[in-house]
Amino acid sequence: MRIEREIGMRSIEKVGRESGHIKREPVSNLLYPSLKSLQFNPKPEVLLLYFQREISGLGDTFDEFNPLVHLRPQMGLLCLSAAARSIGVEAVVLDQRAIQYSLEDIAS
Amino acid sequence: MHADTNAKMINRLSAITDGVTIVVGGPGHPNYKLFLENGATIVCHGEGEETFNDIIRKVQCGDLDWSSVDGISYKVSGAVIQNKPRSLIENIDDLPFPVRNYPLPLTTYRDYYLMAYRTPYVTMMTVRGCPYSCTFCYSSAQWNFKVRQRSPENVLEEIDYLVKDYGIKFIDFLDDVFGLTYSWVEEFSRKLIERKYDLTYKALINPNTFASKQAKAIELLSKSGCKILGIGMQTADSGTLELVKRTPMSREKLIEAVANAKRNRILTFVSFIVGFPKEPEDAPEQIMGLIDDARPTLIDCYPLMYIKDTKLAKQVASGELSEAWSHDEAVERADRVKRHFYRSPRNISAILTWVLMNNPGWYLRMLTQWRLLLNIAGFNIFRSKKDARSRYVFTEDTLDENRTF
Numbered sequence: 001m002r003i004e005r006e007i008g009m010r011s012i013e014k015v016g017r018e019s020g021h022i023k024r025e026p027v028s029n030l031l032y033p034s035l036k037s038l039q040f041n042p043k044p045e046v047l048l049l050y051f052q053r054e055i056s057g058l059g060d061t062f063d064e065f066n067p068l069v070h071l072r073p074q075m076g077l078l079c080l081s082a083a084a085r086s087i088g089v090e091a092v093v094l095d096q097r098a099i100q101y102s103l104e105d106i107a108s
Numbered sequence: 109m110h111a112d113t114n115a116k117m118i119n120r121l122s123a124i125t126d127g128v129t130i131v132v133g134g135p136g137h138p139n140y141k142l143f144l145e146n147g148a149t150i151v152c153h154g155e156g157e158e159t160f161n162d163i164i165r166k167v168q169c170g171d172l173d174w175s176s177v178d179g180i181s182y183k184v185s186g187a188v189i190q191n192k193p194r195s196l197i198e199n200i201d202d203l204p205f206p207v208r209n210y211p212l213p214l215t216t217y218r219d220y221y222l223m224a225y226r227t228p229y230v231t232m233m234t235v236r237g238c239p240y241s242c243t244f245c246y247s248s249a250q251w252n253f254k255v256r257q258r259s260p261e262n263v264l265e266e267i268d269y270l271v272k273d274y275g276i277k278f279i280d281f282l283d284d285v286f287g288l289t290y291s292w293v294e295e296f297s298r299k300l301i302e303r304k305y306d307l308t309y310k311a312l313i314n315p316n317t318f319a320s321k322q323a324k325a326i327e328l329l330s331k332s333g334c335k336i337l338g339i340g341m342q343t344a345d346s347g348t349l350e351l352v353k354r355t356p357m358s359r360e361k362l363i364e365a366v367a368n369a370k371r372n373r374i375l376t377f378v379s380f381i382v383g384f385p386k387e388p389e390d391a392p393e394q395i396m397g398l399i400d401d402a403r404p405t406l407i408d409c410y411p412l413m414y415i416k417d418t419k420l421a422k423q424v425a426s427g428e429l430s431e432a433w434s435h436d437e438a439v440e441r442a443d444r445v446k447r448h449f450y451r452s453p454r455n456i457s458a459i460l461t462w463v464l465m466n467n468p469g470w471y472l473r474m475l476t477q478w479r480l481l482l483n484i485a486g487f488n489i490f491r492s493k494k495d496a497r498s499r500y501v502f503t504e505d506t507l508d509e510n511r512t513f
Contacts, residue, residue: 038211046164051117069220069474075231075282076134076156078206083157086204089164093207098216103117107124 035094035101046084046091047106048077071097111139115146122147129167131160135250138416140181141188150174151181154252155236157203159194196254200236201262205269214274222280222310223375223406223463223470224335229278230270234258238284240314242342243352243419244381244412247284257288260296264303271305279309286311287329290321297328310336315361323368330372335466337369338377339404344394348384351429352420359398366402375462376404380445383412383438385420385429392441396448403455405462409445411438 077093084091094101114136122130132143133152140151152159159179166177174182179194197203208214214228237255238247270276287293300307311334318325326337341362343349349357362378369376380395388394392409399407412433414421423429433441449455463470 033212040211069218071217072219072280073208073217073231075206075233078208079203080156080160081207082204083161084164085207087161087164089168091164092211095212098212103121103124106121 033099035099035105038099040090040092042090044090044092046089048080048091048093049106050074050077050093050095050097111136111142115139115142118143118148119146129163131163133160135246140190144181144183144188149182150177153179153181153190154194154250155179155196158197193252196236196252196256198256200256201258205266208270209274214276219280220470220474222278222336223459224278224308224310224467225470226277226308226467228274228276229280230274230276231280231282232263232266233282234263235283235285235288239288240285240354241419242354243423244342244384244415246415246418249417249419255288257292260292260299263296264299267300267305267307268303271303271307277307279307281309281311283312285314285317287313287317287325290318290325293318293325293328297332300332305333308333308335310334310338312338312340313365315339315341315357315365317365322365323371326365326368326374327372330369330374334374336375336377337365338379339365339369340379341398342379342381343384343387343391344380344398345388345391348387348391351386352384359401362398363402366404370403370405373466375406375466377406377408378402378404380407380409380442381412382409382441382445383431383433383435385424385432387432392445392448395445399445399449403458405458407446407449409442411435411442 074093074095077095081091081093094106114132118130118132129149130147131150131152132140132148133156136143137151137153140148140153143151150163152163159177162177163174163180166172166174174180175189175191178192181188181190183189208230214230217229218227219225219229235255235257237251237253238245239255241248241253267276267279270279287296311329326334329337339362341357342352342354344359346358349355366376366378378399382391382395384391395409414424420429424431
């Protein structure tokens with residue numbers, strides 16, 4: 001299935017090239033850290049996931065999308081994160097446009 | 109949003125996680141049955157803060173009886189249950205400020221589409237809802253046709269914290285209509301001016317916003333740091349404006365609003381839509397004429413998308429209205445408007461001059477993005493016709509799979 005091939009940052013870049021209309025500049029791990037390289041303190045109890053547009057289908061819609069030019073924070077998830085903190089629960093936003101992770105990383 | 113693709117992801121996630129509660133929310137929530145069938149534990153409808161916290165509390169207690177949580181859908185013994193809708197939060201000043209700068213630094217995010225953009229920047233909302241009920245737009249229905257606004261004090265308190273803790277230099281206000289009233293804008297602007305922050309921002313308004321006090325309101329916005337004013341006009345044809353309940357609106361109102369902004373050296377960005385039902389053949393030409401008269405700094409023109417659950421989509425689905433233009437025709441009409449504007453040396457010169465005078469650092473980034481700029485301007489040199497069509501494919505279960513989401 002296409003979706004299974006697309007999961008993971010490296011394959012996203014491949015999909016971008018295949019589709020022919022998503023220009024991607026080389027990204028560095030400094031700009032886009034992997035989930036494993038991030039330190040969470042305290043350990044989150046809730047993960048708020050936002051997936052790459054290329055994966056969730058919006059890559060075709062925003063073909064001018066280039067994360068080095070336009071990467072808008074996801075207000076809804078930031079608000080949910082704050083709401084969870086207000087009841088003492090640590091909830092972190094994992095924005096896949098800016099953090100490299102796969103569904104398997106989440107599961108583990 | 110590509111409901112089928114998201115459903116596959118939910119399916120995969122539920123297969124590889126065990127005992128994890130998967131909650132799905134956001135604008136795709138009307139596809140809740142599909143998500144639940146693919147492994148979502150709960151689909152959250154509407155405003156999320158209180159609903160999400162109720163879900164967290166229940167999971168913490170190990171109580172998985174969801175019947176008492178308003179605003180959600182879930183499955184019991186294979187049957188989909190939808191609880192009663194959750195009431196909207198009355199006072200949105202009571203909500204905590206969004207979490208910023210964690211786990212990623214604020215500088216991760218950027219928006220060079222905004223020509224006044226400076227870093228670090230944040231997006232912010234001061235209003236939930238829209239006072240207008242344009243039939244093609246989902247905003248009013250999304251917020252149950254209610255408008256709630258934060259107080260100027262509450263917004264300024266968040267700005268104080270963002271400036272002092274993170275050194276914020278630019279705010280992109282995402283409200284459908286910023287400020288709503290002159291009195292709100294007056295209080296907000298005066299208090300922001302008193303603070304003397306090195307802070308600029310973008311706001312969206314409607315040509316009618318602030319009514320007879322619009323000139324004074326825009327002057328105050330400018331003095332308080334507003335550098336970009338987005339104005340939604342949508343069409344120049346009076347019959348279409350009436351059809352989509354976008355009245356009272358007129359060419360003169362837009363021309364006046366743009367003039368007010370330009371007097372205060374604010375960049376104006378006016379958006380249009382083509383492809384409405386009953387839209388006349390010459391609608392793009394009417395828009396071009398209006399653009400030539402108003403002379404905004406930037407424009408964009410979009411092909412109409414029928415958004416699920418909007419009045420316009422329902423009118424077309426029921427046969428009350430019929431589509432006048434195919435999607436390809438609408439794309440072509442939109443590109444024609446954009447080319448008209450961006451082929452004008454006068455307009456290009458105005459854009460370049462504004463950026464040079466107000467934010468020259470913007471050039472350093474965007475000059476490397478010339479292909480992107482040409483595509484935005486409607487030249488489509490690097491986009492095939494097939495690509496242009498595929499851009500607007502969202503979901504399968506709406507009235508026209510190629511034009512809706």
